[in-house]
Amino acid sequence: MTEPLRVALAGxxxxxxxxxxxxxxxxxxxxxxxxRPIEVVAVSARDRSKDRGIDLDRFDWVDDPAxxxxxxxxxxxxxxxxxxxxxxxxxxxxxxxxxxxxxxANKAMVAHHGLELxxxxxxxxxxxxxxxxxxxxIPVIKGLREGAAAxxxxxxxxxLNGTCNFVLTKMEAEGRDFxxxxxxxQRLGYxxxxxxxxxxxxxxxxxxxxxxxxAFGAQPAFADVVVTGxxxxxAADIAEAAALGYRVRLLGMADADGKGLFQRxxxxxxxxxxxxxxxxxxxxxxVAEGNxxxxxxxxxxxxxxxxxxxxxxxxxxxxxxxxxxxxxxxPVEALAALPPADSGERRGRDYLRFTVADKVGVLAEIAxxxxxxxxxxxxxxxxxxxxxxxxxVAIVTHEGPERCVAQAxxxxxxxxxxxxxxxxxxxLSD
Amino acid sequence: MTEPLRVALAGxxxxxxxxxxxxxxxxxxxxxxxxRPIEVVAVSARDRSKDRGIDLDRFDWVDDPAxxxxxxxxxxxxxxxxxxxxxxxxxxxxxxxxxxxxxxANKAMVAHHGLELxxxxxxxxxxxxxxxxxxxxIPVIKGLREGAAAxxxxxxxxxLNGTCNFVLTKMEAEGRDFxxxxxxxQRLGYxxxxxxxxxxxxxxxxxxxxxxxxAFGAQPAFADVVVTGxxxxxAADIAEAAALGYRVRLLGMADADGKGLFQRxxxxxxxxxxxxxxxxxxxxxxVAEGNxxxxxxxxxxxxxxxxxxxxxxxxxxxxxxxxxxxxxxxPVEALAALPPADSGERRGRDYLRFTVADKVGVLAEIAxxxxxxxxxxxxxxxxxxxxxxxxxVAIVTHEGPERCVAQAxxxxxxxxxxxxxxxxxxxLSD
Numbered sequence: 001m002t003e004p005l006r007v008a009l010a011g012x013x014x015x016x017x018x019x020x021x022x023x024x025x026x027x028x029x030x031x032x033x034x035x036r037p038i039e040v041v042a043v044s045a046r047d048r049s050k051d052r053g054i055d056l057d058r059f060d061w062v063d064d065p066a067x068x069x070x071x072x073x074x075x076x077x078x079x080x081x082x083x084x085x086x087x088x089x090x091x092x093x094x095x096x097x098x099x100x101x102x103x104x105a106n107k108a109m110v111a112h113h114g115l116e117l118x119x120x121x122x123x124x125x126x127x128x129x130x131x132x133x134x135x136x137x138i139p140v141i142k143g144l145r146e147g148a149a150a151x152x153x154x155x156x157x158x159x160l161n162g163t164c165n166f167v168l169t170k171m172e173a174e175g176r177d178f179x180x181x182x183x184x185x186q187r188l189g190y191x192x193x194x195x196x197x198x199x200x201x202x203x204x205x206x207x208x209x210x211x212x213x214x215a216f217g218a219q220p221a222f223a224d225v226v227v228t229g230x231x232x233x234x235a236a237d238i239a240e241a242a243a244l245g246y247r248v249r250l251l252g253m254a255d256a257d258g259k260g261l262f263q264r265x266x267x268x269x270x271x272x273x274x275x276x277x278x279x280x281x282x283x284x285x286x287v288a289e290g291n292x293x294x295x296x297x298x299x300x301x302x303x304x305x306x307x308x309x310x311x312x313x314x315x316x317x318x319x320x321x322x323x324x325x326x327x328x329x330x331p332v333e334a335l336a337a338l339p340p341a342d343s344g345e346r347r348g349r350d351y352l353r354f355t356v357a358d359k360v361g362v363l364a365e366i367a368x369x370x371x372x373x374x375x376x377x378x379x380x381x382x383x384x385x386x387x388x389x390x391x392x393v394a395i396v397t398h399e400g401p402e403r404c405v406a407q408a409x410x411x412x413x414x415x416x417x418x419x420x421x422x423x424x425x426x427x428l429s430d
Numbered sequence: 431m432t433e434p435l436r437v438a439l440a441g442x443x444x445x446x447x448x449x450x451x452x453x454x455x456x457x458x459x460x461x462x463x464x465x466r467p468i469e470v471v472a473v474s475a476r477d478r479s480k481d482r483g484i485d486l487d488r489f490d491w492v493d494d495p496a497x498x499x500x501x502x503x504x505x506x507x508x509x510x511x512x513x514x515x516x517x518x519x520x521x522x523x524x525x526x527x528x529x530x531x532x533x534x535a536n537k538a539m540v541a542h543h544g545l546e547l548x549x550x551x552x553x554x555x556x557x558x559x560x561x562x563x564x565x566x567x568i569p570v571i572k573g574l575r576e577g578a579a580a581x582x583x584x585x586x587x588x589x590l591n592g593t594c595n596f597v598l599t600k601m602e603a604e605g606r607d608f609x610x611x612x613x614x615x616q617r618l619g620y621x622x623x624x625x626x627x628x629x630x631x632x633x634x635x636x637x638x639x640x641x642x643x644x645a646f647g648a649q650p651a652f653a654d655v656v657v658t659g660x661x662x663x664x665a666a667d668i669a670e671a672a673a674l675g676y677r678v679r680l681l682g683m684a685d686a687d688g689k690g691l692f693q694r695x696x697x698x699x700x701x702x703x704x705x706x707x708x709x710x711x712x713x714x715x716x717v718a719e720g721n722x723x724x725x726x727x728x729x730x731x732x733x734x735x736x737x738x739x740x741x742x743x744x745x746x747x748x749x750x751x752x753x754x755x756x757x758x759x760x761p762v763e764a765l766a767a768l769p770p771a772d773s774g775e776r777r778g779r780d781y782l783r784f785t786v787a788d789k790v791g792v793l794a795e796i797a798x799x800x801x802x803x804x805x806x807x808x809x810x811x812x813x814x815x816x817x818x819x820x821x822x823v824a825i826v827t828h829e830g831p832e833r834c835v836a837q838a839x840x841x842x843x844x845x846x847x848x849x850x851x852x853x854x855x856x857x858l859s860d
Contacts, residue, residue, distance in 0.1 A: 032760045137723035139577025147569025150743035293567035293740035297729035310723035313580035323753040330462045
């Protein structure tokens, strides 16, 4: 057995403690698989006295994370501190600058600073690994970087936020509205006290931009992700979708042609015969469609200490084996700088829902806006009065360019007939 | 750009031609991802004159596969000839013996001779890669070898044969019996003229034994896989299962405790809330359950020239990158030799179906056999006469040891009341 891979670990929250527990529990098997043991030698966290249920005395405790990053006994540094900037980024720069391999679960930091960090890793000849940053325990970074590497990827998309999927699944199962379910999820600890990073799609957007870089060999462009969360999905949307043979899911989706990179996070209607329709509760799933492999589908736990620790240690095993290469599958200088795609020409079918006043002429107004914008209606359902006396009009369009739908919604903007913002959800195409 | 990875390719059937087409189509992208081009330099096949829709003049044509294996211009050899022994095995031995990396899609050869070939690869310091041998384009070998490497795997199982899943899906959709659907699948080219390797579970068993080795760090033990195919599944079984909330799937399943390795291919009842229940047609899927990551689920095309070529070239990209290690994730000498597990003590719920004569006392005879063997019945359905006048009795048991079910079936063996072999399908547990 050769020398162990020695690890310095920053951050001892649930995931950090999970990494220690995993290596304690599975260390012998990991050593057989990795060809050498993986050993935590030093740790850093805010509170030394907190009881984490693990014995920390055997590790070198370092108060200053930047000092941890340069720890002379460590070959690799694991960052589980969190935050796009601040201490996490300082740690990453220091570790890579000191010529140490670096593993992180920090999606925000990789989305914002991945390119800079990848350059540093490449110039130092060390690893930058971030499997745990996207879809928790699911090896989807590896799936794109290596498993599907022979393919031109047509599109990559998936359920990237467990909190949103938990809320949408529960809304469907119980027929209740968003606010109620969110409050319950917060009570149960499935949603944060400030849920906006999850609910408004930002977390999914971080992950999507990482997937898009890998899939399309493009420079990360988090700022170009167009994001809509799930706050405006109502129980009636989910019921209408179900009646039509769909389920509502918050999807991150990206594709690229020669001209631009499309990246969007948005609630969409998923047909029941698509595997994403059967992803329930807080489970995550990613689909990659390649020009030779067809549709690849990866599903599993997107969060939690065990799955996240599993992904972090898988990265460490790759490093211990010496099986790693450029962080973005190809050298940073080979990544293309793609402008954001113009979505107006995208063709698809759409679900539109209007909550309107119960009075003469409203339906005609909506229908006229559709006609004037060139939107062809496949089906229209008007449901009787809701609790507050308003009426629900749900439309499914024929396939057409997105530009026309946007124009129709623009025409209706500010109409006194509408009692809330219209809901627009594209229907996932095959 | 460094030197290309030069490849000698044996076998130019649909998959071999697919590999050539893939490298032609995606070669530039592959070179960016792999850090160097991948280039076919020499080929070998039975019939030089056959039109395969690809230009072969640019390759060195070698008549003798063994000579191809030692081709001085090749760094790696790809085997797409097929067959557990014969020319494929001779080629593998020759290539690895000549110090060349070796890539194969040949599940039968890997199942039978994987250990010998892995030893040869390890002693030569070259790669033996076989992603395409299991579940076609799905990167499940990589998923187990690397993605889930930090975990003790509790069990690995899945839908490993597309022909069987196609037949079972179609039987369910159309309510028709096995023989009719198989004949139709043969007419359409979805099943071979001699379908027994698929239908009787041998192909799935090859794949399962490969997965089991990787998952449990065990020496491959194909001969110990207990195999039952789908010939005895009737439309009524599928209908009963559906009424109970299950779908019938041919599953390969393996687990290991300290004492033994359980490996079985058998039709099973899959609950509708399990993702395997939603794997339709010829799609494949593999589940790996780890002690930290939980349930990982991989789905995609299990066969076909495009997906298989995608997996073959993914292996070549790993070789071009230098990102490969021991073929079984750990060195051959670290693999445990596990005896076959005793299945008698396994606890589970089971589906049993008897086709019986329509006469007094038959139900009592079955019920007595269950009671005497200690099998506790959760539900029993007797359906009226089938077309031939026989009666169908379907039983779901409470959870209990498999030994008891085997004893009950043994008691009933040869009873004149039974008009065919009883059907036994375990119910997949969570």
